[in-house]
Amino acid sequence: MSTKRYIRTGETFRLSDTQMKILYPLILCLLVLLAPINVQGQAFADGGTLKVGIITEPDTLNPYVTVTIQSFAVLSLVYDTLGKYDTDMKVVPWLGSWDISADGSTWTFHLAKNAMWSDGTPLTSADVKFTYDFAIQNKIGTAAYYVSSVKSVETPDDSTVVLTRKTPLTAGFEQTLAYPAFPVIPKHVWEKLSTDQILKFENVPAVGSGPFVFNEWKRGEYLSLKANANYWKGRPHLDEVVFRIFKSFDTMLAALKTGEIDVIPADVPALTAGTLAGDPNIKVISSPDYYTRIFTPNDNINGTGNRALLDARVRRAFQYAMDRDFLAQTIHLGLVDPAVSFIPPAYGIWHNPNVKPYPFNLTIAAQLLEQAGYTDPKNTGVRSNKEGLRLEFNYWVNNRWPEEMRAASQVQQWFSQVGIKLNVQAMDADTITAYNYPVWKYDIYFWGWRVGPDISKRLWVLTTEAVTSEWSASGWSNSAYDDLWNQQLNTLDQTKRQAIIWQMQDFIQQESPEIPFYHMKTVAAYRIDKFAGYVSMTEGILSEVNIWSWMGLHLVTPAVVTETTMPTATSDNTPWIVAAVAIIVAIAALGYATMRRRKAE
Amino acid sequence: MVLREYLQRRVVPALVTLFVVMTLNFLLFHAMPGNPFTLLIRDPRMPPEMRARLAHAYGLDAPLQLQYLLYFQNAFTGNLGISLVYKIPVTALVSERLINTLILVTPATILSIIIGTAIGLLSGWKRGGKREVSALLFSLVTYSLPVFWLGMIFIMFFAVTMRSFPTSGILTYGLTYPNFLSYLSDLAAHLVLPTSVLTLVLLGQYALIMRSSAVDVLSQDYVLTAKAKGFSESRIVRTTVLRNALLPLITLIGLNLGLIVAGAIQTETVFSYPGVGRLVYESVVTRDYPVLEGAFLAISVSVIVANLITDLLYAYFDPRVRY
Numbered sequence: 001m002s003t004k005r006y007i008r009t010g011e012t013f014r015l016s017d018t019q020m021k022i023l024y025p026l027i028l029c030l031l032v033l034l035a036p037i038n039v040q041g042q043a044f045a046d047g048g049t050l051k052v053g054i055i056t057e058p059d060t061l062n063p064y065v066t067v068t069i070q071s072f073a074v075l076s077l078v079y080d081t082l083g084k085y086d087t088d089m090k091v092v093p094w095l096g097s098w099d100i101s102a103d104g105s106t107w108t109f110h111l112a113k114n115a116m117w118s119d120g121t122p123l124t125s126a127d128v129k130f131t132y133d134f135a136i137q138n139k140i141g142t143a144a145y146y147v148s149s150v151k152s153v154e155t156p157d158d159s160t161v162v163l164t165r166k167t168p169l170t171a172g173f174e175q176t177l178a179y180p181a182f183p184v185i186p187k188h189v190w191e192k193l194s195t196d197q198i199l200k201f202e203n204v205p206a207v208g209s210g211p212f213v214f215n216e217w218k219r220g221e222y223l224s225l226k227a228n229a230n231y232w233k234g235r236p237h238l239d240e241v242v243f244r245i246f247k248s249f250d251t252m253l254a255a256l257k258t259g260e261i262d263v264i265p266a267d268v269p270a271l272t273a274g275t276l277a278g279d280p281n282i283k284v285i286s287s288p289d290y291y292t293r294i295f296t297p298n299d300n301i302n303g304t305g306n307r308a309l310l311d312a313r314v315r316r317a318f319q320y321a322m323d324r325d326f327l328a329q330t331i332h333l334g335l336v337d338p339a340v341s342f343i344p345p346a347y348g349i350w351h352n353p354n355v356k357p358y359p360f361n362l363t364i365a366a367q368l369l370e371q372a373g374y375t376d377p378k379n380t381g382v383r384s385n386k387e388g389l390r391l392e393f394n395y396w397v398n399n400r401w402p403e404e405m406r407a408a409s410q411v412q413q414w415f416s417q418v419g420i421k422l423n424v425q426a427m428d429a430d431t432i433t434a435y436n437y438p439v440w441k442y443d444i445y446f447w448g449w450r451v452g453p454d455i456s457k458r459l460w461v462l463t464t465e466a467v468t469s470e471w472s473a474s475g476w477s478n479s480a481y482d483d484l485w486n487q488q489l490n491t492l493d494q495t496k497r498q499a500i501i502w503q504m505q506d507f508i509q510q511e512s513p514e515i516p517f518y519h520m521k522t523v524a525a526y527r528i529d530k531f532a533g534y535v536s537m538t539e540g541i542l543s544e545v546n547i548w549s550w551m552g553l554h555l556v557t558p559a560v561v562t563e564t565t566m567p568t569a570t571s572d573n574t575p576w577i578v579a580a581v582a583i584i585v586a587i588a589a590l591g592y593a594t595m596r597r598r599k600a601e
Numbered sequence: 602m603v604l605r606e607y608l609q610r611r612v613v614p615a616l617v618t619l620f621v622v623m624t625l626n627f628l629l630f631h632a633m634p635g636n637p638f639t640l641l642i643r644d645p646r647m648p649p650e651m652r653a654r655l656a657h658a659y660g661l662d663a664p665l666q667l668q669y670l671l672y673f674q675n676a677f678t679g680n681l682g683i684s685l686v687y688k689i690p691v692t693a694l695v696s697e698r699l700i701n702t703l704i705l706v707t708p709a710t711i712l713s714i715i716i717g718t719a720i721g722l723l724s725g726w727k728r729g730g731k732r733e734v735s736a737l738l739f740s741l742v743t744y745s746l747p748v749f750w751l752g753m754i755f756i757m758f759f760a761v762t763m764r765s766f767p768t769s770g771i772l773t774y775g776l777t778y779p780n781f782l783s784y785l786s787d788l789a790a791h792l793v794l795p796t797s798v799l800t801l802v803l804l805g806q807y808a809l810i811m812r813s814s815a816v817d818v819l820s821q822d823y824v825l826t827a828k829a830k831g832f833s834e835s836r837i838v839r840t841t842v843l844r845n846a847l848l849p850l851i852t853l854i855g856l857n858l859g860l861i862v863a864g865a866i867q868t869e870t871v872f873s874y875p876g877v878g879r880l881v882y883e884s885v886v887t888r889d890y891p892v893l894e895g896a897f898l899a900i901s902v903s904v905i906v907a908n909l910i911t912d913l914l915y916a917y918f919d920p921r922v923r924y
Contacts, residue, residue: 049775059686059887065655067647144648199658202688219687219694220875222774242774246873248749254756254768430635430888 044554046227049240050531052542053252053261057245058223061214062203063181064141069450070243072180072544073265077225077241078208079183082109082128083174085545087537089348089453091174094547095123095184095209096159104169104492109161115232117186118213125155130187132163138195145457146176170489171497175454180544184209211236211551221245237533237554256282256525263526263534265542269403270333273523281529286335286521287540288346290458291450293404295322295411295515297393300467300475303440308389313372315512319358320365321414328518331407335523339516341505343458346519346538349494350455352502355509366418376419383419392421393443399426404446407517437470447473448520453538453545459485459504462513476513532556611912615905622901627672630893631665637685637888659685661890676898682891686884691895695877699899701771702876705792705868706861709799714854717804721811722846726838728816736808744805752798752871759794766794769873795872799865803857810853814846821845848919855911858903 058071063079066072084094096111115123132153135143149170154162165173176182189207190198205214211233212225223243227235244261246252253272255261257279268276273284297315298305308314324338337345341355374383374391384390397408405426412422427445435442451458463485466472484504491497508514522540532555534541535548542549637659638652656662660671675682681691717740724736760768767773771791778784818824819842827837866878877896884892 051774060688062688139648139650140654141651142647195654196658199655200683200688204689218875219689220698220880221770221772224774240775244770244774246769247870247879248873250753251756251769251871251873254761257761258764258768260768428886430886431633434635 044237044533046235046237046554047239048237048531048555049242050238050263050553051242051244051261053246053255053264054243055246055249055252055267057220058243060202060204061206062198062201063183063185064143064198065201066181069544073542074223074225074243075183075206076180076210076544076547077212077550078206078210078214079180079185080115080123080209081178081180081183083177084547085178085453085537087535087548089538089545091178094178104173105165105167107163107165109163111159111161112232113159115209116230117188117207117209118228119186119207121186121188123184123186123209124158125161126158127187128161128184129153129155130191131182131184134185134190135182138198140195140198141181142179143182146179146182149173149176168490169492170456171492172454172456172489175456178545179452179454211547212241215240233551236551238531238550241550253525256527259527259530262530263524263542265524266522266540268523268525270331270335270523273335273525274333276525281527282525283528284523284525285536285541286523287536288344288538289450289520289522290344290346290452290539291448291520291522292339292342292344293401293446293448293517293520294342294473295444295517296447296473297444297513297515298440298442298475299477299513300440300472301477303442303475305440305443306389306391306393308374308385308391309393309443311372312511313368314374314391315515316358317365317368317372317418317420318415318515319512320361320368321418321420322411322515322517323360323414324517325360327407327410330410331403332518336518336520339519340509342508342514342516343455343501343505344519347453347455347458349498350501352505354502355505358509362414362418369418369420374419381416381419382421390421391419393423395422395424396427396432396442396445397424398432398446398448399428401446408446436473440475446517449473455501456485456489459488459501462508474514476511478511478513481507481511528556530556607916611909615909618905619901622905623673623676623898624669626894626897626901627669630888630890631668633885633888635888636661637890659683672894676894681895681898684892685889686887686892691891694892695880695895695899698875698877698880698896701874702865702869702878704771704788705795705874705876706799706865708792709796709803710854710858710861712796712800713803714807714850716800717807718811718847718850720804721808722815722838722843724808725812725815725819725846726842728819737812740805740808740812742805743801744809746802748798748802748867749871751802752795752868755794755798756871767791771875795868795874798871799868803861806853807850810850811846814849815842818842818845844918848915851911851914851918855907855914858907858910 054070056068056070058066058074059068060066061071061074061078063071063075066075080095082093082095082098083091086092093109095115096109098110099108100106101108109125109128111123111125111128117123132147132150135141135147136150138144149166151164151166154164156162186207186209193201204217208214209232211228211231213228215224215226217223222245225241227237227239229235244255246255249267249269249272252261252264253268253276256264256276259281268284273286276282276284295318297309297318299309299315301310328334328336328338340357341352343351345351345353369383369391373385374389375385376383382390382392395408395412397404399405405424408422408424412424415422422444432442432445432447436445449458449461451461460466461471461473462476463472463482464477464479465482467475467477481504484500484507488497488500488504491500522543524540524542526534526541531553533549533552535546535552537546537548539545636656638655653662660668663671679692681695683689684691684694687694720736720740724733724740727733756768759766767790769791771788772784773787773791776787778787824837824841827841828834832840865876866882868874869876869879870882877899880892881896881900883889884896
């Protein structure tokens with residue numbers, strides 16, 4: 001830790017509030033004068049600690065067992081991947097460059113020659129080969145998926161890697177090169193571990209080659225990364241990035257307002273976004289995300305949920321009986337996109353904007369249920385068919401989303417108007433999952449899919465294969481859809497592949513195995529008075545796929561001025577003294593009162 | 602000799618309680634639906650065999666009886682295993698959080714006992730006046746305030762508007778401390794808000810119990826006797842009333858001492874304070890069995906020890922209770 005920069009400036013130099021009031025405009029004027037010089041000089045002053053507020057703590061820095069997106073973000077800074085997403089979410093070379101053979105079967109990587117691991121060992125082609133061979137042999141973690149289309153990896157020299165793909169070639173191979181949970185790992189660290197050891201490996205401190213180096217992780221409090229001074233692409237402008245872990249969103253927000261943190265990269269609730277709008281130093285920005293919240297009926301033919309759900313007409317009736325626009329406006333204040341296709345717009349050309357929507361119409365919903373044989377002649381409020389199957393469902397909502405409980409009671413009300421009874425219940429994700437696999441013992445639950453930029457994988461979660469491997473949320477299986485999935489995977493021509501994927505979305509809309517509710521957006525809030533250079537892209541201004549912000553962020557002011565204006569109330573003795581005085585005064589007052597009473601006797 | 606017998610009568614049941622509690626803890630966590638690896642398979646890129654391999658690596662595929670025996674063997678050798686989430690030893694994780702919690706809870710408890718007792722005693726003593734009504738109202742209001750709400754109000758006022766204290770956490774990140782005193786003052790600045798909130802919320806019950814207990818004692822014959830002997834009112838309160846009225850309070854304090862170790866979850870949440878209560882909550886969500894078992898062991902032991910101490914203290918304060 002650099003002691004110089006963080007030494008307590010407050011003890012020797014602190015301005016009173018009145019002094020600050022006079023000085024602040026002066027400093028601002030000075031900055032305005034300095035600004036053009038800065039632009040001319042171009043290079044931003046290196047320095048500054050970017051404090052990022054997060055709620056979910058990273059679980060581990062071991063890329064093979066991590067499941068949290070926060071770990072992915074840290075991994076993307078500590079390690080390099082062969083490719084990175086550009087601002088349009090296209091995969092571009094990162095760790096050097098690559099040539100692709102005419103038929104696309106052979107990829108030759110020319111690694112950056114000065115790339116180095118944080119322990120000083122040079123990064124060579126042997127590390128890349130080890131990364132691939134390791135994943136192929138061990139079939140461990142998500143890496144197994146990334147190497148499933150790789151045939152072999154050869155290393156003609158220290159900086160060249162030749163990767164041969166399996167035939168027939170599949171679409172979307174480049175996606176596997178840019179995913180943060182499949183980074184290039186140092187051979188000299190990982191080759192010593194057995195598979196069982198890797199499953200329990202903490203990987204702290206992580207030896208990486210990325211723009212930042214692991215510094216410190218105090219669990220439950222913060223995780224800190226320092227700039228990699230020897231980074232082969234040149235060091236990032238920031239000196240340090242700290243992820244501060246909060247337990248309550250409101251507190252995190254208060255910390256953003258006081259400047260204890262600089263940015264909240266995601267999940268800023270809609271209601272909060274409004275309250276932040278008044279602060280001139282804080283900006284709120286929403287970006288597209290690959291994240292859809294879905295209403296998931298149990299469509300598994302071997303399941304034990306309410307069997308009425310196997311009928312597509314019932315599921316279509318659900319679609320007509322929910323007003324997503326209303327919910328998006330009232331519950332999320334318009335910060336989400338009401339869903340039509342199950343593929344969110346963030347997927348760009350793969351999102352089919354022409355999917356036929358189901359308008360909110362309770363009459364059509366009721367008609368569909370009549371057609372399916374569900375009637376309510378005795379006016380009990382709940383429809384049933386001739387076999388006595390009642391349209392009464394348990395509806396579980398992930399308890400981490402209190403706002404969705406409110407949405408659920410609204411849906412419950414609409415459904416009751418067409419003779420469907422929903423028993424709404426909040427439940428934790430683990431319990432829902434346990435009733436999901438392998439028993440399929442539930443009726444309907446509310447869930448989210450966030451699969452990342454790889455469109456194939458997002459489409460895959462509805463295939464039959466996903467049911468047998470226990471990934472499908474609804475358990476729905478349809479051979480026509482499976483065929484389409486295989487077709488798109490083997491279609492290399494982008495336009496043709498797009499046509500198939502659009503067709504799949506029409507098909508899913510018709511069958512409604514999972515009912516998309518809304519496509520979420522990444523809502524971030526950040527202070528503009530200390531740092532600049534945020535790059536906006538899909539998944540937000542700071543994410544595991546957005547390397548550009550992390551590399552480009554810099555102090556808005558020259559480092560010297562910032563340092564002297566930075567002392568905050570948190571770093572001096574005043575509050576402690578105030579508190580001590582308050583307590584002493586309270587005790588004295590109490591003592592005085594007692595004494596007086598005694599005298600009065 | 603008599604003391605030894607008394608200790609035996611108290612310590613042996615405490616140990617039996619500990620055994621039962623540990624067994625219940627073990628069964629409880631394993632009876633929850635789902636296991637630490639269920640959420641892992643929610644990532645469609647994760648191969649399905651990973652679950653089985655992880656279960657094997659952590660010994661969770663062994664028969665439950667065997668896991669139970671191992672759990673006891675490890676608990677008594679001080680080895681609480683590795684956190685399934687963090688992959689670091691549970692002993693280190695839990696003990697660090699436990700210390701943090703004690704730093705927060707101990708001053709709050711002491712302050713709330715002192716202030717609560719004083720308020721209760723005064724309002725019991727000066728019955729019927731405005732002072733009693735206001736003290737009673739104050740105790741009732743603070744007692745019924747939701748911790749998270751009070752915490753948010755404190756943060757909004759003292760941290761955001763006044764900027765006099767940090768919003769959250771335990772230490773300011775990135776500070777280097779030239780001496781121990783500056784370290785302490787930073788720690789204290791972070792503790793002021795959560796400690797005040799916790800004190801305010803806790804003191805109500807002490808005040809209420811103390812008040813009714815004092816009222817009860819004040820109407821006793823021996824107080825009348827003392828008055829008849831001509832002792833001053835303040836002396837009666839100090840020597841006779843306080844000591845007798847404290848007895849029910851000791852029981853309450855004993856019960857609370859154990860619970861507060863685990864019970865500061867809300868305060869810890871609002872102030873994002875890295876304490877043991879919050880760790881337990883998060884471990885339940887992620888089904889981190891070793892951490893849960895470790896933390897519950899620590900909590901159970903502190904409840905049992907606190908009760909033991911209460912029993913012994915009771916005997917000290919109330920001469921009617923014999924060893």
